[in-house]
Amino acid sequence: MRNHWHRYAGGAxxxxxxxxxxxxxxxxxxxxxGGGETVTPIQAGVPVGEAWMNITQGGRKIGYAQRTYARxxxxxxxxxxxxxxxxxMGIVQPLTVxxxxxxxxxxxxxxxxxxxxxxxxxFTARGAVAGKKLTVRIGGPGEEKLSVIxxxxxxxxxxxxxESVEAAGLKTGEGKTFPVFDPASLGQRPVRVTLLGxxxxxxxxxxxxxxxxxxxFMGMKQIAWVDPEGSVLREExxxxxxxERVTREEALAGLEGAVxxxxxEIASIPSSKPIEDAxxxxxxxIRVEGLxxxxxxxxxxxxxxxxxxxxxxxxSPPDPSVRARAAAEDLAAFLKPTPFIQSDHPKIRQKxxxxxxxxxxxxxxxxxxxxxxxxxxxxxxxxSVPNALETLENRVGDCNEHAVLLAAFAxxxxxxxxxxxxxxxxxxxxxxxxxxxxxxxxxxxxVTADAVLGQMPADVTHIRFVRGEADRQLDLVGLIGRLKLxxxxxxx
Numbered sequence: 001m002r003n004h005w006h007r008y009a010g011g012a013x014x015x016x017x018x019x020x021x022x023x024x025x026x027x028x029x030x031x032x033x034g035g036g037e038t039v040t041p042i043q044a045g046v047p048v049g050e051a052w053m054n055i056t057q058g059g060r061k062i063g064y065a066q067r068t069y070a071r072x073x074x075x076x077x078x079x080x081x082x083x084x085x086x087x088x089m090g091i092v093q094p095l096t097v098x099x100x101x102x103x104x105x106x107x108x109x110x111x112x113x114x115x116x117x118x119x120x121x122x123f124t125a126r127g128a129v130a131g132k133k134l135t136v137r138i139g140g141p142g143e144e145k146l147s148v149i150x151x152x153x154x155x156x157x158x159x160x161x162x163e164s165v166e167a168a169g170l171k172t173g174e175g176k177t178f179p180v181f182d183p184a185s186l187g188q189r190p191v192r193v194t195l196l197g198x199x200x201x202x203x204x205x206x207x208x209x210x211x212x213x214x215x216x217f218m219g220m221k222q223i224a225w226v227d228p229e230g231s232v233l234r235e236e237x238x239x240x241x242x243x244e245r246v247t248r249e250e251a252l253a254g255l256e257g258a259v260x261x262x263x264x265e266i267a268s269i270p271s272s273k274p275i276e277d278a279x280x281x282x283x284x285x286i287r288v289e290g291l292x293x294x295x296x297x298x299x300x301x302x303x304x305x306x307x308x309x310x311x312x313x314x315x316s317p318p319d320p321s322v323r324a325r326a327a328a329e330d331l332a333a334f335l336k337p338t339p340f341i342q343s344d345h346p347k348i349r350q351k352x353x354x355x356x357x358x359x360x361x362x363x364x365x366x367x368x369x370x371x372x373x374x375x376x377x378x379x380x381x382x383x384s385v386p387n388a389l390e391t392l393e394n395r396v397g398d399c400n401e402h403a404v405l406l407a408a409f410a411x412x413x414x415x416x417x418x419x420x421x422x423x424x425x426x427x428x429x430x431x432x433x434x435x436x437x438x439x440x441x442x443x444x445x446x447v448t449a450d451a452v453l454g455q456m457p458a459d460v461t462h463i464r465f466v467r468g469e470a471d472r473q474l475d476l477v478g479l480i481g482r483l484k485l486x487x488x489x490x491x492x
Contacts, residue, residue: 123384289485365413
């Protein structure tokens, strides 16, 4: 097992890439809020018509994007189709993203339909705006989960953010902040757009004057060039990904050989020294550098963080004399179902009833659940938004799918559970990864569990940066390309 888990551990990089894809390519659920230095409603015209863009990585074509704006009696209609071939953990998968949206005359969002699919999974979200509420339905017919999100202001089309800068009247060096809502994670984060100046850019063989913009999302920076009419000509960002305006024929050409470099390898962090037999380590001390601003959960539980040094201690075996006495209300939130952890669904509850026995103690329940998920899911990377019910039905996934299914099973069994996300060591590098933490009364509190590796507790090379679901995992985006880890001590 230990010789092969590298084929599917580190899958959190796939989720991070999905988040970057959604924010970079303009899925139409980004919101502009009304507080602070934000963008006011823009009445300028939308560049109508059709646009095609090549998507490349390191100069190699990996897909295309097609966007269409059209005027309607009630405002505008927006559609977008994206096709990419993504290499994750050595497996190449097609990825298709489709978006349709109706916009009001002032460009605010009226309703949308969003679909993301690969060869194994499909994620669907649709929503509508009424007043200052956005109602989002996630999932296919008969399995939809409803969420109602309060809006500080009317939502705008994400694909119009860069185009909107032209109408915002920015001067060189000035910037605007766009609070953004992501439909895949149901989270909101700010995007800062700054005008760097103007410069000529050659697109489709012609030199065109363009406004150069810096776009900062959670510490992840990209550069974009927009023409005087407000159309995006080119974007460059992290992981070597770029988009450039081309003709329809050029966008559709060369797709047979289109494939990205391995995203999990590119996003991984080199280790300052090798770690032998990580499972045998009791304590690991690491110096952490390059942390951007963000709400990272570095200090707490088995981790201690002081002056840039992180100490991770492996959880001890259960002590029968120790009983944690947390108030019930403190744990109630970790037992509730969510749109992606459907612990109340009959299929989830039925399967849990088959796995555990009524008289099992918490530690026994947890071990049975971890063993079932470890033994019954085919381990392979998946390009989608992970949710427990779909994972149970498909029985396949990477670390993200293992983590949401384990959390749903644990909650259905009465065990408070959360998803943790960070990095884990493998072959001289640290890879982005997801696992779980379970509250076990007979173990004295929270215990880590990794269903991909079949570990409980997880080894100390599991370095937590975030605890929570996809909305919290957005914070990890700012780590990519900036995080540095220096191993200081290893105790066995």
